Amino acid sequence: MEEMAVVDVSEERRRRRRAGDPRLSAEGREILARITTGDLADEFQAALDADVEADPILGGHPDDAA
Amino acid sequence: MIVVDEYLAVRVVGGRWPEGLPDDEDLVLPASRHWRLLQRIHAPGGGQLSRLLATLSPTDRDTIRYPHPEVLQIADPRPLLDEAAQIAARYGGTGWLTAETLAAGLTHGRALWFGTERNVGRLLQTAADDLGIAIHVVA
Numbered sequence: 001m002e003e004m005a006v007v008d009v010s011e012e013r014r015r016r017r018r019a020g021d022p023r024l025s026a027e028g029r030e031i032l033a034r035i036t037t038g039d040l041a042d043e044f045q046a047a048l049d050a051d052v053e054a055d056p057i058l059g060g061h062p063d064d065a066a
Numbered sequence: 067m068i069v070v071d072e073y074l075a076v077r078v079v080g081g082r083w084p085e086g087l088p089d090d091e092d093l094v095l096p097a098s099r100h101w102r103l104l105q106r107i108h109a110p111g112g113g114q115l116s117r118l119l120a121t122l123s124p125t126d127r128d129t130i131r132y133p134h135p136e137v138l139q140i141a142d143p144r145p146l147l148d149e150a151a152q153i154a155a156r157y158g159g160t161g162w163l164t165a166e167t168l169a170a171g172l173t174h175g176r177a178l179w180f181g182t183e184r185n186v187g188r189l190l191q192t193a194a195d196d197l198g199i200a201i202h203v204v205a
Contacts, residue, residue: 016136028126040115048102
């Protein structure tokens, strides 16, 4: 009788989750790394902050805050 | 489900898993935070960040526009709206970003995960403390 391989589904899902999006190129991975943890992180945060300042529905009205 | 911010979402999509982030549950990004990422793609400014993002291939851009569900999911905002509106009314001045993020945290394990302290925000921190939502920052 042929033996069946036992696959740990949760472990496989964890491995794929940690590996990132398989569609992303090496160049794309490098760019995303610069944005979040590299030389462009400050500019990225400034852009996120600008979004909430420019849009009161998204960012709210600080003067009304409790 | 583990609720993450824009930093952790982008890091995870890029395959750079942050130390300390649990990997045994699906990751979910609130829709309002996905909106902010999409602004970087579709409405870039004039800085170096925008120039660099403009060099991403269409396939690379799609990893942010339509994340792979096994890597990152976008929270459906509809089931969170009522809770978010209650939070906005209770704390005032929160806006959709903070209210939806808090509602997602309440719904998914009373926890929120951020990639940097700077992205937490004073009002979100105050309301999270009041609501019993743990804020985790993993660099």
